[in-house]
Amino acid sequence: MSYNFFNTFVRLPLFLRVLIIALIVIISFGSFVHLLEPEQFPTIFEGVWWAIITASTVGYGDFVPKSVPGRLAGMALILTGAGFLATYFASLATAAVTKQNEFLEGKADFKGKDHIIVIGWNERTRGILRTLCTNNKNISIALIDESLDKNPLPTMNVHFIQGRSNLDEVLIKANIFDAVKVIITADPNKGELHADMGSILTLLAVKGLNPKIQCIVEILTSEQVANAKRAGADEIVQTNILTSYVMINSISSQQLVTSFLDLLNQLDKRNLTFKPAVPEVVNMNFMDLSHLLMKEGILLLGIKRGEETLLNPPHPFTIIHQDQLIVIMNDN
Incomplete structure (x- = not known):
């Protein structure tokens, strides 16, 4: 029984363990000083109050031990309880900083629901996230990427998950089960064929965990469009087709291409x-x-x-x- 209690206790976070020890010390000294000087400390509550004030070195002076044993107890409390309280606040601050770093470095799980998951970081992703956050302030977005070291948009409502998007544990960290949509962008650091193969592999992992979720996939090569459809893509974006259209038509009619690009820019509004x-x-x-x-x-x-x-x-x-x-x- 005692071993199980100790085993459970040591598994608690450090700040909780220190807080429990500090509370035990404060309650023990508060009860002890009540027994030593019942006239000065009529109830255990007054004793505990004095112990908290003494251990925190505030020292209001509303309750003060008069006897030598009581003052010795106060000295012992300062030497022990103050150290535990200082350790508790230091560990609490450390835990807060650690948690903040986990969010920035993409190590924290996403706890929200009805969110959009965007996979892959590039300039298209940056534009997508800025537009989504600007058009809808209440939208929640989880960004998955393995090349980034920290959240690229910390001031926006974007939760960063660092890792490979085709791994189940990474998708689960992004709460794939409660997401409403997934956007998979092509990896700019790979060749077109390898980028498409990576996107399709990610699509298979997503559909394997949540078959009903809507998936929008960017495909660069036309021969991989059929494979993306077989893998379960709901919408396929072929960015190279648009790029080819703009470049070919710019040869014959620059004004037409300029008007077309202006039209795309106006669609943002x-x-x-x-x-x-x-x-x-x-x-x-x-x-x-x-x-x-x-x-x-x-x-x-x-x-x-x-x-x-x-x-x-x-x-x-x-x-x-x-x-x-x-x-x-x-x-x-």
Whole structure:
């Protein structure tokens, strides 16, 4: 019994062990001085109060032992209790600093729910995190990366997890089970093929732990798109296609490319999103619906019907119940 108690005690954090010892010393001396001088300390509470004030070296002087044994007890208390209290506060401060360093260095588990997990650190990730945090102050984000030594955005609501994203223990530290979405970016330090293979391996690990979570994956090579779909990617972003489009069209029409890039920049200030086709708009044609939404300050770009995306479909085009409207809305 005593061995089990001692074994449990030594496993406690240092500041808790020191606090328990300090409390035992203070209560013991408070009870002892009450027995020595019941006139000066009528109750054990007064004795404990005196012990706390004496051990903390505050010394209010409202309760003072008069007898020699009582003063000897006070001296012993100062020599023992004050040391334990000082050690307790020092260990408490050390624990706080250690905990803060764990958060900065990505060693602390994420305890939140309904958050977004972003995997991989690069300039695209920086832009994604800044936009997410700016557009939604209440959003919680867990960033996983093995190349960083500390949180790159400590002033934002970003919890950093240091480690390899294809390991179960790292994903569990990011609370993959309660996350709502995962964004996997390509590793810029690897070749395109190896980066895609790493992204797909991470995707498999994510889906293995949480098959229902929505995953957005950046794929660089077209031949790996099919593998990403097989691995369970819900959305695939092919950044090289956009880059190729900009570079090819810049040869023939610089003004077109400039306007296109300006359009992308302006989308940061607006909300490009999907809206479900509510019953009121079902069976309307695309042109009439576009005019109706324009009166509300909403720009209708196209329709997502199943796996097919139709931008500015030819007239006449009738809206059906399963359609998703691709629209741009002002933030305000």
